[in-house]
Amino acid sequence: MQATIDIKQVSLTYETNDGSVNALSDICLTIGRGEFVSLIGPSGCGKTTLLRTIADLETPTSGDIRVNGMTPSEARKKRSYGYVFQAPALYPWRTVGGNISLPLEIMGITKQERKKRIAAGLEMVGLSGFEGKFPWALSGGMQQRASIARALSFDPDILLMDEPFGALDEIVRDKLNEQLLRLWDRTLKTVVFVTHSIPEAVFLSTKIVVMSPRPGRIHDVIECNFPRDRSLEIRETAEFLAIANRVRRGLREGHGYD
Numbered sequence: 007m008q009a010t011i012d013i014k015q016v017s018l019t020y021e022t023n024d025g026s027v028n029a030l031s032d033i034c035l036t037i038g039r040g041e042f043v044s045l046i047g048p049s050g051c052g053k054t055t056l057l058r059t060i061a062d063l064e065t066p067t068s069g070d071i072r073v074n075g076m077t078p079s080e081a082r083k084k085r086s087y088g089y090v091f092q093a094p095a096l097y098p099w100r101t102v103g104g105n106i107s108l109p110l111e112i113m114g115i116t117k118q119e120r121k122k123r124i125a126a127g128l129e130m131v132g133l134s135g136f137e138g139k140f141p142w143a144l145s146g147g148m149q150q151r152a153s154i155a156r157a158l159s160f161d162p163d164i165l166l167m168d169e170p171f172g173a174l175d176e177i178v179r180d181k182l183n184e185q186l187l188r189l190w191d192r193t194l195k196t197v198v199f200v201t202h203s204i205p206e207a208v209f210l211s212t213k214i215v216v217m218s219p220r221p222g223r224i225h226d227v228i229e230c231n232f233p234r235d236r237s238l239e240i241r242e243t244a245e246f247l248a249i250a251n252r253v254r255r256g257l258r259e260g261h262g263y264d
């Protein structure tokens with residue numbers, strides 16, 4: 007599989023008033039086109055930093071990242087990334103349609119084309135008919151789906167998602183996991199997904215990256231070979247439980263308890 011994201015020996019140190027923080031240390035990771043890769047690890051292990059580094063929102067202190075053969079900065083200018091934040095981050099004074107429209111307006115896309123893309127985006131996340139609603143009138147799960155539609159509005163190759171469903175209850179999360187998987191299957195996007203949840207990581211991923219803190223590094227990389235059109239029932243299979251146990255073991259081994 008052709009590499010979409012190639013991360014070589016990336017380290018990142020934040021300089022702060024209290025000294026330096028080693029957020030990432032010697033990260034090597036290859037993500038193929040169309041993969042769904044989850045980053046899992048305890049709070050503070052550098053998951054967000056790694057995602058932001060791929061997205062050109064942080065610059066590594068050393069090492070190299072290539073995205074479709076380009077630097078992250080070139081890839082960002084080519085609009086390769088859609089980014090979904092932990093909180094929905096929708097503008098409250100804009101309708102759902104207006105929020106999805108914003109990146110398209112910045113790109114100078116015509117009103118007629120915007121309308122088409124907004125409708126397609128909302129259809130993709132199961133929110134058809136909601137374009138005129140304001141974010142506060144929607145549930146948390148619906149807001150996060152609107153954020154996903156916004157991230158997809160300019161059809162990026164790569165979808166970067168930072169704990170998008172972390173604040174939602176389990177039933178809603180299950181539904182959104184299934185929906186995201188269908189979206190991934192249909193659009194063939196490459197997804198990098200940060201989560202705290204072991205079942206979520208195992209259910210969604212083609213590859214799980216287990217990280218450990220201080221300094222943030224990769225502890226284990228686990229391949230998952232479930233069919234692309236899997237359903238939630240796979241969570242009861244022996245294969246699923248074996249992978250979940252390996253992730254759990256990795257998290258325990260990598261954890262310092264200090």
Ligand code: ADP
Nearest residue numbers: 020022027029048049050051052053054055056
């Ligand atoms: P995670 O997303 O896994 O919880 P982060 O990537 O947010 O971890 O943070 C990794 C480490 O870097 C933590 O120790 C955090 O406090 C520190 N950190 C994150 N962002 C900054 C920043 N802008 N300045 C200084 N330290 C930071």
Ligand code: MG
Nearest residue numbers: 053054055168
């Ligand atoms: Mg984080």
